[in-house]
Amino acid sequence: MSSIPFVRDFDFEYGRCDTLSPLIRRVVAPNPGPFTFTGTGVYIIGHGSVAVIDPGPVDPDHIAALDAALEGETVSHVFVTHHHLDHSPLAHPLAEKHGAKVYGFGPQQTAPAGGEVRLEAGDDVGFQPDIQIIDGQVFQGEGWSLQALHTPGHTSNHVCYALLEENTLFSGDHVMAWSTSVISPPDGHMGDYLYQLGRMRDRDFDRLWPTHGPAIESPSAFIQAYIDHRLAREDQILACLADGHTTIREMVEVMYVDVDKRLHPAAAHSVLAHVIHLVELGKVASDTADPIGLTATFRLADAA
Numbered sequence: 001m002s003s004i005p006f007v008r009d010f011d012f013e014y015g016r017c018d019t020l021s022p023l024i025r026r027v028v029a030p031n032p033g034p035f036t037f038t039g040t041g042v043y044i045i046g047h048g049s050v051a052v053i054d055p056g057p058v059d060p061d062h063i064a065a066l067d068a069a070l071e072g073e074t075v076s077h078v079f080v081t082h083h084h085l086d087h088s089p090l091a092h093p094l095a096e097k098h099g100a101k102v103y104g105f106g107p108q109q110t111a112p113a114g115g116e117v118r119l120e121a122g123d124d125v126g127f128q129p130d131i132q133i134i135d136g137q138v139f140q141g142e143g144w145s146l147q148a149l150h151t152p153g154h155t156s157n158h159v160c161y162a163l164l165e166e167n168t169l170f171s172g173d174h175v176m177a178w179s180t181s182v183i184s185p186p187d188g189h190m191g192d193y194l195y196q197l198g199r200m201r202d203r204d205f206d207r208l209w210p211t212h213g214p215a216i217e218s219p220s221a222f223i224q225a226y227i228d229h230r231l232a233r234e235d236q237i238l239a240c241l242a243d244g245h246t247t248i249r250e251m252v253e254v255m256y257v258d259v260d261k262r263l264h265p266a267a268a269h270s271v272l273a274h275v276i277h278l279v280e281l282g283k284v285a286s287d288t289a290d291p292i293g294l295t296a297t298f299r300l301a302d303a304a
Contacts, residue, residue: 003225003229004180004222004225004226004229005222005225006177006178006179007177007178007213007214007216008037008177008178008213008214009214010213010214010215012026012028012038012041013028014028014029014030014039014061014065015027015030015061015064015065015068016028016065017044017065017068017069020209020215021166021168022166023045023046023047023143023144023163023165023166024043024044024045024163024166024168024209025043025044025069026041026042026043026044026209027041027042027044027062027065027066027069028040028041028042029041029042029056029057029059029062029065029086030059030061030062031056031057031059031062031086033086034263034266035086035182035266036086036212037176037178037179037212037213038212038213039056039086039212040054040056040057040086040087040211040212041054041209041210041211041212041213042054042055042056042062042066043170043209044069044070045141045144045146045163046141046142046143046144047073047142047143048073048074048142049073049074049075049076049141049142050070050073050074050075050076050141050142051075051076051077051078051079051139051141051144051146052066052070052075052077052078052079052094053079053080053081053161053170053211054079054080054081054087054088054170054172054211055078055080055087055088055089055090055091055094056086056087056089056090057085057086057089057090058089058090058093062090063090063093066090066094070098074098074099074100075094075095075097075098075100076098076100076141076142077100077101077103077139077141077146078091078092078094078095078100078101078102078103079102079103079104079139079146079148079159079161080102080103080104080127080129080159081104081158081159081160081161081170081172081173081174081211082104082105082154082155082157082158082159082172082173083104083123083124083127083155083157084122084123084124084155084173085122085123085124086211086212087124087172087173087211088104088124088127089124089127091104091127091129095130101129101130101131102129102130102131103129103130103131103133103139103148104127104129104131104132104133104157104159105129105132105133105148105150105157105158105159106128106129106132106157133148133150133159134148134150135148135149135150136148136149138164143165144163144165145163145164145165146161146162146163146164147161147162147164148160148161149161149162149169149199149200151172151174151196151199151200152189152192152193152196153174153181153183153188153189153190153192153193153194153195153196153197154172154173154174154181154182154183154188154193155184155187155188156187156188156189156192158172158173158174159172160172160174160200162203162205166206166207167205167206167207168205168206168207168208168209169200169203169205169207169208169209169219170208170209170210170211171200171208171209171210171211171216172210172211173210173211173212174193174196174197174200175197175200175208175210175216175219175222175223175226176210176211176212176213176216177208177210177213177214177215177216177222178210178212178213178214179213180226180229180270181193182266182269182270183269183270183273184269184273185269185272185273185276188269188273189273189276189277190230190270190273190274190276190277191277191280193230193273194227194230194277197223197226197227197230198227200219200223201219201220201223201224201227202220204219204220205219205220206219207219208222230274233255233270233271233274234274234277234278236251236254236255237251237255237271237274237275237278237284238278238283238284238300240254240255241284241298241299241300242300246297246298246299247294247295247296247297247298248268248271248272248275248294248296249268249294251271251275252264252267252268252271255267255271268294272294275298279298282301283300283301284298284299284300284301285298285299285300285301286298286299287299
């Protein structure tokens with residue numbers, strides 16, 4: 001299996017505002033979990049009149065910490081990477097407090113799959129930005145410029161934001177230092193995800209700041225390892241099918257044999273996303289009416 005050089009150690013403290021660069025500060029929300037790691041990292045961009053990226057959950061302690069970090073300043077823009085409950089719920093309350101607008105790509109384009117594998121942090125159902133951004137659009141504030149990059153894959157409405165003055169990217173959940181990202185069909189799409197990984201790699205950023213966990217240094221090499229890992233997973237799926245494992249659950253049992261079984265439902269979503277991508281590439285076929293479902297059966301496309 002291809003190896004990703006994960007980084008899981010970083011210096012933070014709940015309630016504390018850390019200066020990360022001349023233009024970037026971060027407050028980590030106290031919402032740790034299997035999909036949020038230590039919690040949501042909320043980024044403050046600039047000084048005086050600032051932008052905030054992914055304000056996080058509506059939590060009293062977190063709101064107090066963010067208010068303290070922003071004391072004496074005004075928020076001019078609130079940016080959201082996507083609609084999950086660990087990213088977007090505080091966006092509108094924070095914007096209203098400062099007379100700002102919420103910016104994002106819009107609501108998810110497809111409802112997520114349900115059932116036992118819906119183990120993500122959860123959807124902020126009904127989330128709608130005040131201003132819907134377009135890919136490549138640049139927003140400017142007091143001493144900063146952020147370019148929005150629509151990066152569908154983890155969700156259909158996922159956006160990353162490039163801080164042009166520092167050649168750095170706020171990567172949301174698209175790329176994280178501590179873990180791979182869950183791709184949950186049908187709203188999540190593996191083909192889109194792999195394409196956007198390549199696009200991000202080729203921008204040659206100096207640093208990535210994910211919403212969860214520490215920064216990613218040497219981003220191009222790290223993202224290539226992410227891509228190699230995904231392609232290796234697809235090779236594993238093809239091998240499973242060749243060995244007669246025809247369902248997602250059977251493949252997960254083989255591919256994640258050394259992984260805590262409590263994480264298998266989440267792994268099933270990513271395996272399903274890979275299988276759908278392989279069907280789109282013509283490498284895998286399904287005789288089931290609904291190939292999106294976890295109960296579908298699959299085979300190699302050239303198998304009779």
